[in-house]
Amino acid sequence: xxxxxxxxxxxxxxxxxxxxxxxxxxxxxxxxxxxxxxxxxxxxxxxxxxxxxxxxxxxxxxxxxxxxxxxxxxxxxxxxxxxxxxxxxxxxxxxxxxxxxxxxxxxxxxxxxxxxxxxxxxxxxxxxxxxxxxxxxxxxxxxxxxxxxxxxxxxxxxxxxxxxxxxxxxxxxxxxxxxxxxxxxxxxxxxxxxxxxxxxxxxxxxxxxxxxxxxxxxxxxxxxxxxxxxxxxxxxxxxxxxxxxxxxxxxxxxxxxxxxxxxxxxxxxxxxxxxxxxxxxxxxxxxxxxxxxxxxxxxxxxxxxxxxxxxxxxxxxxxxxxxxxxxxxxxxxxxxxxxxxxxxxxxxxxxxxxxxxxxxxxxxxxxxxxxxxxxxxxxxxxxxxxxxxxxxxxxxxxxxxxxxxxxxxxxxxxxxxxxxxxxxxxxxxxxxxxxxxxxxxxxxxxxxxxxxxxxxxxxxxxxxxxxxxxxxxxxxxxxxxxxxxxxxxxxxxxxxxxxxxxxxxxxxxxxxxxxxxxxxxxxxxxxxxxxxxxxxxxxxxxxxxxxxxxxxxxxxxxxxxxxxxxx
Ligand code: HEM
Numbered sequence: 294x295x296x297x298x299x300x301x302x303x304x305x306x307x308x309x310x311x312x313x314x315x316x317x318x319x320x321x322x323x324x325x326x327x328x329x330x331x332x333x334x335x336x337x338x339x340x341x342x343x344x345x346x347x348x349x350x351x352x353x354x355x356x357x358x359x360x361x362x363x364x365x366x367x368x369x370x371x372x373x374x375x376x377x378x379x380x381x382x383x384x385x386x387x388x389x390x391x392x393x394x395x396x397x398x399x400x401x402x403x404x405x406x407x408x409x410x411x412x413x414x415x416x417x418x419x420x421x422x423x424x425x426x427x428x429x430x431x432x433x434x435x436x437x438x439x440x441x442x443x444x445x446x447x448x449x450x451x452x453x454x455x456x457x458x459x460x461x462x463x464x465x466x467x468x469x470x471x472x473x474x475x476x477x478x479x480x481x482x483x484x485x486x487x488x489x490x491x492x493x494x495x496x497x498x499x500x501x502x503x504x505x506x507x508x509x510x511x512x513x514x515x516x517x518x519x520x521x522x523x524x525x526x527x528x529x530x531x532x533x534x535x536x537x538x539x540x541x542x543x544x545x546x547x548x549x550x551x552x553x554x555x556x557x558x559x560x561x562x563x564x565x566x567x568x569x570x571x572x573x574x575x576x577x578x579x580x581x582x583x584x585x586x587x588x589x590x591x592x593x594x595x596x597x598x599x600x601x602x603x604x605x606x607x608x609x610x611x612x613x614x615x616x617x618x619x620x621x622x623x624x625x626x627x628x629x630x631x632x633x634x635x636x637x638x639x640x641x642x643x644x645x646x647x648x649x650x651x652x653x654x655x656x657x658x659x660x661x662x663x664x665x666x667x668x669x670x671x672x673x674x675x676x677x678x679x680x681x682x683x684x685x686x687x688x689x690x691x692x693x694x695x696x697x698x699x700x701x702x703x704x705x706x707x708x709x710x711x712x713x714x715x716x717x718x719x720x721x722x723x724x725x726x727x728x729x730x731x732x733x734x735x736x737x738x739x740x741x742x743x744x745x746x747x748x749x750x751x752x753x754x755x756x757x758x759x760x761x762x763x764x765x766x767x768x769x770x771x772x773x774x775x776x777x778x779x780x781x782x783x784x785x786x787x788x789x790x791x792x793x794x795x796x797x798x799x800x801x802x803x804x805x806x807x808x809x810x811x812x813x814x815x816x817x818x819x820x821x822x823x824x825x826x827x828x829x830x831x832x833x834x835x836x837x838x839x840x841x842x843x844x845x846x847x848x849x850x851x852x853x854x855x856x857x858x859x860x
Contacts, residue, residue: 338378351379356522360813369385404685417605431593433592487614493558633782635731674719678715689707691707692704692709780801809821
């Protein structure tokens with residue numbers, strides 16, 4: 294009896310329990326605040342106190358306002374200078390001359406940060422690998438795979454898909470003349486087919502589908518839109534993953550398509566694994582898939598060759614290889630048609646270099662056409678690449694940044710999380726005059742001096758793996774498209790463009806303005822305005838030349854059968 298009384302006396306009431314909890318929480322909160330605001334090695338870095346105190350500050354801009362933190366960080370730099378503390382453990386630097394110091398050469402190890410890599414939802418992937426040496430090990434095999442030489446070797450694969458797309462454009466404009474087409478989908482189908490063919494030696498041939506496989510693009514976009522949520526609340530991904538697929542597909546629109554992509558990749562890996570040491574494996578010698586490369590690598594230990602890990606490599610290749618490139622091509626097409634003076638110059642150059650439209654277009658020759666090269670660079674600048682920041686940690690080297698303007702020196706201890714954003718360089722007025730304008734000429738006038746500011750590929754040993762492939766796709770697509778198709782201004786607006794005898798057709802802009810194409814939010818890749826209807830990023834009405842409603846120029850049109858013969 295006495296013991297029971299003692300237990301009862303010691304058991305706190307609900308009220309007491311709440312006070313106890315609040316007391317402990319307050320002590321913890323005060324301690325944490327003192328540590329973050331005054332004792333942290335980052336305490337001397339300027340920035341908003343709230344950002345230094347809690348990650349909820351970043352969450353507010355990322356999730357509540359929807360991908361707005363990049364813009365907020367820009368504002369913070371205006372207020373606090375080139376070095377700003379943007380979260381309890383992250384410093385952001387806006388100073389291009391620090392880029393080579395932060396991203397550094399391979400002999401200066403750079404790790405990355407697990408909070409930052411969570412957004413990719415693929416923790417075993419190369420891009421998400423934290424440790425420098427581990428990343429090197431994983432990266433080494435696909436690095437050989439994605440060399441310049443490999444992109445050249447696969448020129449025929451890329452060209453075949455470009456031709457297929459131009460054929461699909463002609464078919465579309467004949468079948469439904471004047472009906473607008475959202476160009477993002479066909480260009481995304483193109484990039485997706487190429488990366489599938491390039492890395493997995495197979496293709497869903499989205500270009501041939503009547504809607505250009507729009508669901509695949511939407512699923513990939515949905516994956517990137519989940520990024521900020523997964524970064525701040527990683528459990529959300531675990532939760533969605535443990536739900537039955539029929540339910541998770543309904544909760545997150547586009548998720549079913551994303552899961553299908555993952556299943557397809559896994560199925561292919563299992564098929565390839567099963568074919569090891571058989572005749573089928575040998576059939577791939579001419580065009581090995583990334584999985585053949587990884588599985589036969591002598592450097593990679595068995596734990597690096599599990600199906601789950603390989604599937605994540607495949608997933609990031611598909612995501613990285615589709616949306617970035619296709620968005621850049623969409624922007625190039627939009628801006629060229631929207632600014633006829635640039636289209637005219639490009640077409641003059643293409644017509645002079647390739648008098649016969651059916652002539653082969655070797656990549657090496659295209660890369661040496663100055664105006665085309667300038668158009669590609671300007672489009673990449675507008676595309677930004679990854680609109681988010683790229684974080685690095687120097688594990689054992691102290692980094693120093695000296696602000697030339699103020700003479701102030703900043704020292705970052707080993708282990709400090711430091712990030713920079715390509716967006717802030719490529720949209721910097723002091724480097725690129727009228728940064729939102731489309732001016733390929735700047736790359737001709739200022740020669741190679743601007744090249745170092747086009748840092749959209751990231752840097753150091755972790756820089757983009759698909760750079761050569763992306764360049765090859767951009768050159769071939771833009772050259773072939775605008776050698777055969779002209780531009781005709783804006784639907785219900787100006788008819789000014791560039792239409793020439795022999796053109797297969799022309800592109801006209803439909804309900805899209807330059808502002809619509811500007812970055813409106815960051816979901817690791819830039820998402821443009823018209824956020825509510827992502828699908829309307831760039832619209833172009835297409836017509837084969839005989840459907841020319843303006844009557845300005847009647848051009849003999851190749852009938853569909855002739856188009857097919859030309860190929
Ligand atoms: C316009 C086109 C593209 C742009 C602007 C771009 C940009 C980038 C950037 C900024 C990074 C992060 C680099 C870093 O952390 O320093 C990256 C990584 C990556 N990209 Fe691209 N990318 C493009 C196209 C492609 C293509 C076509 C592929 C497919 C082969 C690809 C595959 C990858 C992969 C696998 C990584 C991770 C590399 C690693 O961590 O080792 N990208 N890309």
